Amino acid sequence: MIEEIYDIRQQYPWRLSAVDTYYILRAGLAMPVEDHNVILEEVLDLIKEDHGEPMDNIRVVITGSFCEQPPIGMLKSIEMAGCYIVDDDLMLGSRWTQGDVDENTADPLGAIVNAFLTKSPASSAVYDVGNPKGARLVKLVRRREADGVIFCAASFCDPALLDRPELQKACDAEGVAHINFQFHENTGQFKVIKEQAGTFSDSIKLWV
Amino acid sequence: MAQAIEAIKEKSMLIQKEMLAELFTELSTAKEKGRKVVYTFVLGNLTELILAMDMLPVYPEINALQSGMRKKSAGYIKDAEKAGFSEDVCTYVKCDIGMMLNGNIGPTGEKLPEPDLLLLSYTGCFTFMKWFENLERLYPGVEIAMLHTPYQEDGRITDDQVAYMVKQLEEEVIPKIEKVAGKKLDRARLSKMLEDSSKAEDLWVKVLESAKNVPSPIDSYFAGVYYMGPLFTAFRGSERALEYYQELHDEIMARKEQGLLPITPEGEMKEERFRLVVEGPPNWTNFREFWKIFYDMGAVIVASTYTKVGGVYDQGFRHDPKNPIESLGRYCMGCYTNLSLPQRVDLLEKYIKEYKADGFLINSIKSCNSFSAGQLLMMREIEKRCSIPVGFIESDLVDPRYFSYANIKNRLESYFQMLAQRKTILAQEATTEEA
Numbered sequence: 001m002i003e004e005i006y007d008i009r010q011q012y013p014w015r016l017s018a019v020d021t022y023y024i025l026r027a028g029l030a031m032p033v034e035d036h037n038v039i040l041e042e043v044l045d046l047i048k049e050d051h052g053e054p055m056d057n058i059r060v061v062i063t064g065s066f067c068e069q070p071p072i073g074m075l076k077s078i079e080m081a082g083c084y085i086v087d088d089d090l091m092l093g094s095r096w097t098q099g100d101v102d103e104n105t106a107d108p109l110g111a112i113v114n115a116f117l118t119k120s121p122a123s124s125a126v127y128d129v130g131n132p133k134g135a136r137l138v139k140l141v142r143r144r145e146a147d148g149v150i151f152c153a154a155s156f157c158d159p160a161l162l163d164r165p166e167l168q169k170a171c172d173a174e175g176v177a178h179i180n181f182q183f184h185e186n187t188g189q190f191k192v193i194k195e196q197a198g199t200f201s202d203s204i205k206l207w208v
Numbered sequence: 209m210a211q212a213i214e215a216i217k218e219k220s221m222l223i224q225k226e227m228l229a230e231l232f233t234e235l236s237t238a239k240e241k242g243r244k245v246v247y248t249f250v251l252g253n254l255t256e257l258i259l260a261m262d263m264l265p266v267y268p269e270i271n272a273l274q275s276g277m278r279k280k281s282a283g284y285i286k287d288a289e290k291a292g293f294s295e296d297v298c299t300y301v302k303c304d305i306g307m308m309l310n311g312n313i314g315p316t317g318e319k320l321p322e323p324d325l326l327l328l329s330y331t332g333c334f335t336f337m338k339w340f341e342n343l344e345r346l347y348p349g350v351e352i353a354m355l356h357t358p359y360q361e362d363g364r365i366t367d368d369q370v371a372y373m374v375k376q377l378e379e380e381v382i383p384k385i386e387k388v389a390g391k392k393l394d395r396a397r398l399s400k401m402l403e404d405s406s407k408a409e410d411l412w413v414k415v416l417e418s419a420k421n422v423p424s425p426i427d428s429y430f431a432g433v434y435y436m437g438p439l440f441t442a443f444r445g446s447e448r449a450l451e452y453y454q455e456l457h458d459e460i461m462a463r464k465e466q467g468l469l470p471i472t473p474e475g476e477m478k479e480e481r482f483r484l485v486v487e488g489p490p491n492w493t494n495f496r497e498f499w500k501i502f503y504d505m506g507a508v509i510v511a512s513t514y515t516k517v518g519g520v521y522d523q524g525f526r527h528d529p530k531n532p533i534e535s536l537g538r539y540c541m542g543c544y545t546n547l548s549l550p551q552r553v554d555l556l557e558k559y560i561k562e563y564k565a566d567g568f569l570i571n572s573i574k575s576c577n578s579f580s581a582g583q584l585l586m587m588r589e590i591e592k593r594c595s596i597p598v599g600f601i602e603s604d605l606v607d608p609r610y611f612s613y614a615n616i617k618n619r620l621e622s623y624f625q626m627l628a629q630r631k632t633i634l635a636q637e638a639t640t641e642e643a
C-alpha cells in the first residue's frame with residue numbers, strides 16, 4: 001500500500017503533501033501494523049479521488065536521510081519553495097524491502113534475509129559495488145519523472161556524505177540537476193534552505 | 209648516567225626509524241619485485257596474516273596522520289572537498305583521498321604502489337567501509353576481502369561471535385588472500401608469527417604499566433603513539449618488532465628504576481605536577497605544540513585509550529599461536545573502538561584508579577564520530593565515579609582549521625589551575641586529618 005501511495009503521488013503529488021505522507025508513514029512505527037493498514041487504506045481511498053490543484057512546481061527526489069530523519073520544517077520548506085517531493089529515502093524502517101517477502105516458504109528467516117539482501121532500496125547503508133548506487137538513483141529519478149535531486153543528509157552522517165560525490169557524479173553524467181543541504185540535530189532555521197530550494201526550483205523551471 | 213639512558217633511548221627510536229624506512233623502500237619497489245600490496249586499516253588489522261603471505265601492508269590512516277604531521281593534510285583535504293566531499297566528514301578519509309588525487313605520494317616522498325587487495329577488517333566505525341567503497345571506485349576491479357567484526361554490544365565476546373569470525377576468516381578472507389598472493393597460507397609460519405606477536409605484546413604491556421610508577425617514566429599518549437607504532441601496524445609478528453619492544457622495554461625499565469621522567473622533544477621533563485588519563489585521539493597537524501602545552505605545565509599522560517585502538521593488551525589479550533585463526537578473530541573484536549560505551553567507561557575508571565590520575569581529559573575530535581559519540585556521557589560518569597576534575601577540549605585529527613592553539617591553551621591552563629587548586633585542598637585536608 002505504501003508503494004501504491006508513492007505511485008499515486010508520483011502522478012498527482014498535490015493530492016497528498018510529502019509532509020503528510022511522512023506523518024502517515026511515521027505513525028506506522030508506533031502502532032500495530034493491522035491498525036496502520038486501516039489508515040493506509042483510508043489514505044489510498046482519499047488520494048485515488050481527484051482533489052486539489054496542480055501547481056507550477058518542480059519534482060524532486062530527496063536522498064541522504066535514510067537513517068537520521070530531517071526536521072519536518074525542512075521538508076515543509078522544500079515543499080513551500082516549489083518542489084514536489086516525489087520520492088525519498090526517508091523512513092526506510094518500514095520500506096526497507098521493496099516488494100514482498102516470500103510467504104510460501106518453509107524457511108521464513110531465510111526469506112527475510114533474502115529479501116533484505118536482494119530487495120533493499122539503494123542507500124548508503126547498503127554495500128553493493130556491483131550495483132552502483134549512482135545509477136540506481138538516476139533510474140529512480142527517471143522512473144518518478146523527477147526534475148532534480150536534493151541531497152539532504154545529517155551533517156554527522158559520514159555514510160551519506162561519503163557517498164554523495166559519487167551520486168553527484170552520476171547525476172552530472174546524466175544531466176540530472178541537484179542541490180545539497182545538510183542539517184544538524186537542532187536545525188531550526190529554514191529560511192536559507194527555503195531560499196536555496198526556491199532558486200533551485202526557479203532555475204529548473206527556467207532552463208529545463 | 210642520564211647521558212647513557214639518552215643514548216639507549218635513541219637506539220629504540222633508531223630501530224623504529226630503520227624499520228619504517230625499509231618498509232617504504234620495499235613498498236616503492238613492490239611492483240618491480242612482484243610483491244603483492246594490501247591496503248588495510250589499523251583498527252582490527254590482520255597484519256600477521258598479510259606478512260605470513262609475504263604481502264606488504266599499507267594503512268591509509270597512517271598515511272593520513274603522516275600527511276597531517278608533514279603539514280600536507282590541509283591541501284589534500286581541500287582537494288577532496290573540491291571533489292565533493294563534505295566539510296563535515298572524517299578528515300582521515302578526505303586526507304587519504306586527497307593524497308591519492310595528488311599522485312599517492314607516501315610519507316617518504318615516494319609513490320605508494322596501487323593495491324592488489326583491499327582488506328577491510330575494520331572495527332567499530334562504519335566510516336571504514338565507506339572509505340573502502342571510495343577506494344574501490346579509485347581502483348576499479350581491485351580484489352576485496354571483507355571481515356565483518358561484530359560490535360561488543362553486550363559488553364562481552366560471545367562464542368557465536370567467535371564462530372562467526374572464524375567462519376569468515378576461513379571461508380572468505382584467507383581464500384581471498386591466498387588467491388591474490390598466489391599461494392597457500394603456511395599455518396606453521398602464521399603460528400610462529402603470533403608467538404612473536406604475543407612476546408612483543410608482553411613487553412608492550414610492561415612499557416604501558418611503567419606509568420603506574422610515580423613519577424611516570426613515560427608519557428603514555430604523546431610518546432605512546434610512537435611506542436605503539438610497530439605493534440599496531442606493519443610489523444606485528446615480525447622479529448624486528450620483537451627486537452624493538454625488547455629495546456624499548458629495557459630503556460624504560462632503566463628509566464623507571466632511576467626515577468627519571470618522560471622524554472619530550474625538548475628533553476627530559478623535570479617535574480611531574482599532574483598525572484592525567486586522556487580519552488580520544490591526538491591532533492596531528494600541531495602535534496608538537498599540543499604536547500608542549502602539557503609538558504610545559506608538568507602534565508604527564510599516564511594512560512590513554514588511544515593507545516588501545518590497536519588492541520587492549522593491558523587487559524589480558526594476547527595473540528595465541530595455538531589457536532591462530534580464533535585469536536585473530538578475538539583480537540579484532542577486542543580493540544578499543546569495538547567496545548561498548550559502558551565497557552569504555554569501566555576501563556577509564558580503572559585507569560584513573562590504577563594509574564593514580566589527578567584528572568581526566570577528553571580531546572574530542574570534530575570529524576571522528578566514532579570516538580566522539582558518547583564522550584559527554586563518559587565525562588559525567590567519570591566525574592560521578594572518580595570525583596576528579598574532568599576537562600574537555602576540541603580539535604581534529606588532520607584538519608588544521610579545527611586546531612585553535614589559543615583556545616586549547618586557554619582551556620588547558622584553566623584546567624591545570626583547577627587541578628592545582630584541588631591538589632592544594634587535598635594536601636591541606638590530609639594535614640588536618642593527620643593533626
Ligand code: SF4
Nearest residue numbers: 067068156157158159
Ligand atoms: S552516521 Fe548516518 S547512518 Fe550512521 S547512525 Fe548516524 S545517521 Fe545513521
Ligand code: SF4
Nearest residue numbers: 298333335576577578
Ligand atoms: S571516523 Fe574516526 S574511527 Fe572512523 S575512520 Fe574516521 S578517524 Fe577512524
